[in-house]
Amino acid sequence: MKKTITIPFSRYESSREAHSNVSDALDGEDIKQVEELEAEFAAYVGASYALATSHGTAALHLAMLALDLKRGDKVVCSVNAHPSIPEVVRHFDAEPVFIDIEEDTYNINLDKLEAYLDANSSKKLKAVIVTHLGGVTVDLERLYAMGRSYGVKIVEDASDALGATYKGKKIGSTGADIVCFNFSPHLKKNICNGGILVTDDDEIIERARLLANHAMVRDEDALEYIYDVVDIGNDYLLSELNAAYIRAQITEQDENIKRQKEIAKMYTEGLDGVEHVTVPQMINEENSFSLYIIKIDKNRDSFAVALREEGIGTGLHYIPLHLLTYYKSKYALRVNDFPVALRSFQQVLSLPIYANMSDEDVEKVISTIKKIAKTRV
The missing domain is CATH 3.90.1150.10 (Aspartate Aminotransferase, domain 1)
Known part of the structure; x- marks a missing residue:
């Protein structure tokens, strides 16, 4: 007979505020939960822009779309990461490149990363995705300097780093091109799914917002059911119900x-x-x-x-x-x-x-x- 787990690896607990927010959504209260979440989250981490998504993996996939990842491009990441990291790269028929880790933090080894970037400079080298394992960061100032020096975008996987800081600043405001969060991280499943992408880059957020809803555009003066499609996007949008619950989680x-x-x-x-x-x-x-x-x-x-x-x-x-x-x-x-x-x-x-x-x-x-x-x- 299988032993009952009395102390599980993870456990969620719904607060009174979460129940209240969800009730508002269910009751049809005139509260735009997704918009509120995006504004509150941007303020919480100190980012210029935030775009909520249906899941953390959706945020990562949308980040690759926003960076215009193409077939044959290369994206560098830690070999010690969740499969969602190289997975979103392969969906573009691009190539993930794996780097070994540090002994104590289990994060990507920056010396080995820099050696790879130095030896493999190429237009095909598009980005580096860095995972903050357990909320522990690498030397981000050095990482960002590498990004500038070698002309690659820096994307942070902050699935386990919500609220974590680097030199007193919250992850999401320290200088990456894009940071992706997951409100139901890998082995610590929440009762709801949701992710969010944050950036300070005007062009990245404009492209991400366009592609997050099938690249559909509407003329404000036209009937609401009239639309055009100007690119290839997908549906990454977060539901109002999930957003309502997640808002309480942030507080x-x-x-x-x-x-x-x-x-x-x-x-x-x-x-x-x-x-x-x-x-x-x-x-x-x-x-x-x-x-x-x-x-x-x-x-x-x-x-x-x-x-x-x-x-x-x-x-x-x-x-x-x-x-x-x-x-x-x-x-x-x-x-x-x-x-x-x-x-x-x-x-x-x-x-x-x-x-x-x-x-x-x-x-x-x-x-x-x-x-x-x-x-x-």
């Missing part, structure tokens, strides 16, 4: 991050020195800890099974892209092509961390890990 995010940091501190103090377990570095005060990733030095998968048998869910961020059948076969990638990502993949394990976890839940996770660790030799 609560800073408090949620505060609680996540408290939980992370409890984990770090409780697991410090436990044999076979390595906790993440707590040096970076701007780490939002949307993920808490530990390393298990022996039999990570059996460790996760043992946790599941104790009712505790876990996650994995991520299976390196070069190990996945499609990319391995398509680009003739070898297992050892990205040694840091491979080594990390064999050890990393993401623990439950979310604002509505109780201290008792956290202590239960800690005590269970300690108990399991004692059985390892």
Whole structure:
């Protein structure tokens, strides 16, 4: 009989404000929820423009459209990212290029990125997509300087970085060409779906808005059912109902991050020195800890099974892209092509961390890990 998970990897909790906003939408109140969300989100992160989408992957796909990605173009990304990153690139018959990661943050290694850009300057090299794993950023000033120097656009995947900061500024306002957020991120599913694209670039937002609704245009003076189509777009639009719910999520995010940091501190103090377990570095005060990733030095998968048998869910961020059948076969990638990502993949394990976890839940996770660790030799 399968063990019931009592402390899941993620859990959503609907606030009173979320219920109120959703009720307004259901009751047909004259509130333009999507427009309100876009304005509130732009103000929250400090971006000039925000465009809500039906999902985080839709935001990424729309970003590629806005950059006019074409067949044969190249987009560089971390080999340790969700499959949605290279997936949106391949939908344009463009080519993702994978870069190995840093040992401690699991983010793209900027030295290796710069070496690749320096050795492969080409008009076909269109963009770099950088994933902020768990809300931890790379040296963004250096990244943006690379973008300017090598003439490539910088797109940030902030699926796990809502409310995270870099040098005191929220992700979304630090200088990227486009930043994409996901309100139902990969292994932490929300009750609703939604994404958002932010930018400070007038041309990018104009093109994104055009393409977000089938590239349809209307004459304001004509009948409302008269339209023209001026390009190839798609339907990326967010529903009013989802927007209503997400608006409340934004107002609560800073408090949620505060609680996540408290939980992370409890984990770090409780697991410090436990044999076979390595906790993440707590040096970076701007780490939002949307993920808490530990390393298990022996039999990570059996460790996760043992946790599941104790009712505790876990996650994995991520299976390196070069190990996945499609990319391995398509680009003739070898297992050892990205040694840091491979080594990390064999050890990393993401623990439950979310604002509505109780201290008792956290202590239960800690005590269970300690108990399991004692059985390892």
